[in-house]
Amino acid sequence: MRLRYVPGFPSPARKVRDRSLPIGHRLSALHECARRFSPYGFRATWHHLTVSARIPKRLEHDPESLERALDELEAARRLWLLHMETVALRRRESKSRGHRIPRGADEAYPPGWSGLLHCPDLDVYPRDGLVAVIARLVAAYAVGATDRRACLACETPRPATEVCPRCGVAPRGYARSPSPEERERMDDRWRQVWGRTWATPYGFTRRERQALPNVIALASE
Ligand SMILES: [Zn+2]
Numbered sequence: 001m002r003l004r005y006v007p008g009f010p011s012p013a014r015k016v017r018d019r020s021l022p023i024g025h026r027l028s029a030l031h032e033c034a035r036r037f038s039p040y041g042f043r044a045t046w047h048h049l050t051v052s053a054r055i056p057k058r059l060e061h062d063p064e065s066l067e068r069a070l071d072e073l074e075a076a077r078r079l080w081l082l083h084m085e086t087v088a089l090r091r092r093e094s095k096s097r098g099h100r101i102p103r104g105a106d107e108a109y110p111p112g113w114s115g116l117l118h119c120p121d122l123d124v125y126p127r128d129g130l131v132a133v134i135a136r137l138v139a140a141y142a143v144g145a146t147d148r149r150a151c152l153a154c155e156t157p158r159p160a161t162e163v164c165p166r167c168g169v170a171p172r173g174y175a176r177s178p179s180p181e182e183r184e185r186m187d188d189r190w191r192q193v194w195g196r197t198w199a200t201p202y203g204f205t206r207r208e209r210q211a212l213p214n215v216i217a218l219a220s221e
Contacts, residue, residue: 009036009077016070023059023066030066037077039130039137044119044168047193049073052129056203057196065203076130080116083138117153117169120178122190124168126153147171 015021015029031046038045049055053069056062117137119125126133133153140152148171150157151164163170178186192198198208 009033009074012036013070013074016066019063023063026063026066027059030069033070033073037073037080039076039080039116039134040119040125040169041122043122043190043193044125045073045130047122048125048130050193050196050199051204051209054204054209055196055199056201057199058201061202072130076134079131079134079138083134083141087141118174119168120163120170120174120176121168122186122193124163126167126169 012029012032016026016033018026021029030049034046034049035042040048049069049072052072053065054062055065055069059066117126117133136154137152140155145152148160151167151169151171153169154164154167156164156166158164158171160171161174161176163174200208
């Protein structure tokens with residue numbers, strides 16, 4: 001199986017941490033990082049990062065929030081890279097023994113970097129931090145799990161054609177298109193998320209975080 005590598009994460013990551021750059025440039029660099037590693041798909045991953053790192057509407061009130069978001073994304077990506085290296089090593093060993101076709105867990109290995117756990121609704125994604133979720137995905141692949149009968153992110157049983165009712169992750173190959181009304185609602189919602197219009201200029205209040213449909217536990221609370 002050919003893996004589709006998407007290079008270029010470290011360069012924008014450096015820009016996010018470069019405090020000499022204008023804050024808007026650093027935000028754009030964080031967008032770039034999230035486009036290059038977005039486990040839930042870009043929109044849901046970006047929503048998650050915005051909430052988990054508490055990125056305020058006016059970035060100058062908490063510029064470190066960009067670094068918090070990057071720290072989480074980068075740690076999850078590192079874990080995934082490690083998994084990929086492990087898989088590649090196993091496949092090389094398998095080849096050297098004459099097994100040309102990947103077997104077992106490797107068959108369940110997804111081909112891309114984005115949407116490893118695609119969440120079609122940007123408001124509904126796993127509640128835990130990205131690292132914990134990727135660790136569960138890696139553990140699932142390690143035992144050869146597939147998402148034909150249960151969600152790989154939370155193990156909730158569901159049909160192979162349905163989004164997980166618990167955490168919003170779609171099975172691989174999920175192809176249902178949203179209705180025009182759903183699309184309009186999702187696009188409206190995305191504009192709010194993109195503009196962080198629900199955040200205060202200074203960040204997220206506790207009440208705002210609780211009001212969000214999918215608030216994750218924050219270590220600082
Ligand atoms: Zn799930």
